[in-house]
Amino acid sequence: MFGTGARKAVAAAGIAAALAGCNSVAATRGPQVAVVEEDKTGTASVNIESLSEVVQRNPNDPGAYNTRGAAYARVGRYGDAIGDFNKALQVDPNNAAAYTNRALAYRQTGRNDSAMTDFTRAVEADPNYGPAYIGRANLERTQGSYDSALSDLTQAVRLTPESAEALHARGLVYQRMGRHREAIIDFDAAIDRNSYVSAPYAARGQSLIATNQFDKAIEDYNAALNLNNKSADAWAWRGVAQEKAGRRQEAVESYTRATAIDPGNATAKSGLGRVQGGVASLNPFR
Numbered sequence: 001m002f003g004t005g006a007r008k009a010v011a012a013a014g015i016a017a018a019l020a021g022c023n024s025v026a027a028t029r030g031p032q033v034a035v036v037e038e039d040k041t042g043t044a045s046v047n048i049e050s051l052s053e054v055v056q057r058n059p060n061d062p063g064a065y066n067t068r069g070a071a072y073a074r075v076g077r078y079g080d081a082i083g084d085f086n087k088a089l090q091v092d093p094n095n096a097a098a099y100t101n102r103a104l105a106y107r108q109t110g111r112n113d114s115a116m117t118d119f120t121r122a123v124e125a126d127p128n129y130g131p132a133y134i135g136r137a138n139l140e141r142t143q144g145s146y147d148s149a150l151s152d153l154t155q156a157v158r159l160t161p162e163s164a165e166a167l168h169a170r171g172l173v174y175q176r177m178g179r180h181r182e183a184i185i186d187f188d189a190a191i192d193r194n195s196y197v198s199a200p201y202a203a204r205g206q207s208l209i210a211t212n213q214f215d216k217a218i219e220d221y222n223a224a225l226n227l228n229n230k231s232a233d234a235w236a237w238r239g240v241a242q243e244k245a246g247r248r249q250e251a252v253e254s255y256t257r258a259t260a261i262d263p264g265n266a267t268a269k270s271g272l273g274r275v276q277g278g279v280a281s282l283n284p285f286r
Helices: 004-019 043-057 062-074 078-091 096-108 112-125 130-142 146-159 164-176 180-193 198-210 214-227 232-244 248-261 266-275
Strands: none
Touching (some): 096 112, 096 130, 130 146, 130 164, 146 164, 164 180, 180 198, 198 214, 248 266
């Protein structure tokens, strides 16, 4: 049973980890890594019941524990998830997917040192396992270890050249290093591989702003918002691009949309402070 199902589970984990914290030029708030996107429909809870039956029938199958652990993570039951990943590793101490999943769960619960240890164990267990490099690089990026993160992500891209999450994550590192043209190339490639995720558009928009390509940045934020119009950061950074392009009225509208979603959004608040002095206040969301 271990193989396709478990690898798909950890691949989903890698996607969420890579795409979290996409607004890397701006300061981020709160936990920026999740094992998998939390399930709001209750589907994962139903799956846990069936997966528990699989575990009972196959108590020596590490894939059964690994898959159920990923389902626990989807509903925010990280302690249970870690417990299942522990069991998977008891059965198979060299299971790179279980180490990676447990590391991602540790990150979600603030145990970054344990996460780093597990990412490294995953790489040692299987040097060709791309999600482990992506997960470790995301942690290294948050710690400011950009050279190490870049090395890990270059290896991940080599192992999985069609991975949108690996390319997006490497773009974020280039962005943090101020290497915006290289970041844009990676974001381009990530979007080519998966054009239905908002984060790479939003990330590319910030690098386009940094290289004074304001109209292109606005186009990227429009695309990001078409995919996810609940992102306060995307609205706020669209406002930045509009403001820099001299489109102050539109900037006010974008900043206002951002503060309607997140009243504490620092980018939007500072933008409104700059532009409202010369533009009549426009806030249709009050």
